Amino acid sequence: MRVKSPDFWSGLALAALGGYIVYTARGWEYLGQDGPGPGFFPLWYGIVMLVLSAILVLTGKSEASWKGAGRAFAAWAAFAVSVALIKLLGFLIAFAALTFFIVTVMYRRPPVTAALVAAGVAAGFYVVFPLALGVALP
């Protein structure tokens, strides 16, 4: 067991998920008059998940490089914020803001370039999806 290995922590997370599945599935019918109930299948794969995640916790020793992960998490956070903003500002503005962030912060381009790219892709989406393809934007 290596506490520093990411396998240890991912194994623990999956064990928690397995435990949740088994605990929840026990509340549903296992075998009824018509055959297996809704708890049958989840109970079994939950148990297998618990066993396998225990193996991963005990034997996992892989390493992971987190170099650059900060950039990926920042991009993901920006994406999540833009999703949250869709209901408030509409898709086009939220998407343009996300693009602006990626171009200026992630790729260090001047704000003018970022604004042009953001406006360009947002306009492009409006032309392609609702106008040309008839697909509604969020």
Add this chain to the structure above:
Amino acid sequence: MDVLAGLMHGFALALQPANLLWCFVGCALGTIVGIMPGLGPPATIAMLLPLTFLMNPASAMIMLAGIYYGAKYGGSTTSILLNVPGESASIVTCLDGYQMAKKGRAGAALGIAAIASFVAGTVGVLGLMFIAPPLARFALAFSSPEYFALMSLGLAMVVLLAGHSIVKALLAMLVGLWISSIGTDLFSSTSRFTFGRMELLSGIDFVVVAIGVFALGEVLGNLEAIEKSQLLPVPKGLRNLLPTVQDLKDSRFAFANGSIVGFLVGVLPGGGSTIASFISYGIEKAVSKRPEQFGHGVVEGVAAPEGANNSETGGALVPLLTLGIPGSGTTAILLAALVLWGFKPGPLFISENPSLFWSLVASMYIGNLMLLVLNLPLVPLFAQVLRTPAYVLYPVIFGVSMVGVYSVSGSVFDIGLLAGFGLLGYGMRKLDFPSAPLILGLVLGGALERALRQSLMMSEGSLSILVARPISAVMLSLAVLVLLMPVFSRINAWRQKLLS
């Protein structure tokens, strides 16, 4: 419908202007996607899938298949010119392709890759055409226990071949099974794992997970660094892209090797084009008169893997269309596409939808020809795609993902789920969990549970039904053997260590 009549009917449909156009769009998009490192066919097909709901299913299938096999052609371009595989199936092509390019033979390498892809891709379609219909007829005898056993075998193969760790691959598959359980149980109307959210009662749409795990996961991984790679000069003019007669002579066996190995590996669930290309490269090196030159720029080292990864496409469509069993992430998305359009891939698929099947087969012949043309004289044009700035490309992928998900469900909640699955996809990449088993678990989870429950209903709760029927017993035994293979090899290694 016999093979010849079916093929004629297929060509009549595939040669209709609209279908030709969609075939071309798919092949061109596939080539572009294959050229771009970090954007694979599963991500592209998942993103475009929602938009195909507006199309005729035959045209949509022709286009999506074009992306699938077109990417295999495009993947070689970056392997040869950048030493960066455009997609995983082209990793082996880097070994000799890039060395050829460094010696000033980039044109010959690109040319032989295109020709090998065309030859083997065509052989793969021939295999699909002749093997799929009889296999479907054989599978007509299958009932729920056989289906459960077949899906278990398929999942076991995928798990075995999916990554470095079988434990991680199995766990990824189980997470896929869990996601497939979310929603209302159709047998009992019980809500499962919905966390009290109304939006989850109808389950999580496959498109949300596929786009999140493949497209967003890939983009987040690519955003980790601002990469600057050196693109070798692209030869201009058809004459500079044609291999010499000697190159073609040297590649004769590689064409055959790639065609056969690729198709056979493709038929096996979990095989995949990456494995096919590695095996054919290994065989080519083993039988070569100059094995020491492999890795230093021999033309067979490009022809064999490029042929194999194209022939694999035809093979991979056999279990997908005849048994409803996908063998990889991309074919899992194609399966989901067929289901979403209202089809049921399985033994009856070909007999119930001959027009769709044969137009797809015919379009693959046409598509391979289109790709040969696209990938010989137009390579310099396609290579320009590599100059697209990442700061434009990645926001566009984010946007298309959001619009794609919203067009399926009309729900902003699903776009929130998309963000969650994007993070999951990125995390799996970082922690070395393969994503194909998760997607397969998700796609097959519902059918697997249904087949198991129906089997147990037939036997009034006795699990013996799964081993009492011969086909089911054989397939389940194989599944167990496949899962135990890593244990056997570990015991073998331990014994050899003791002996030495």
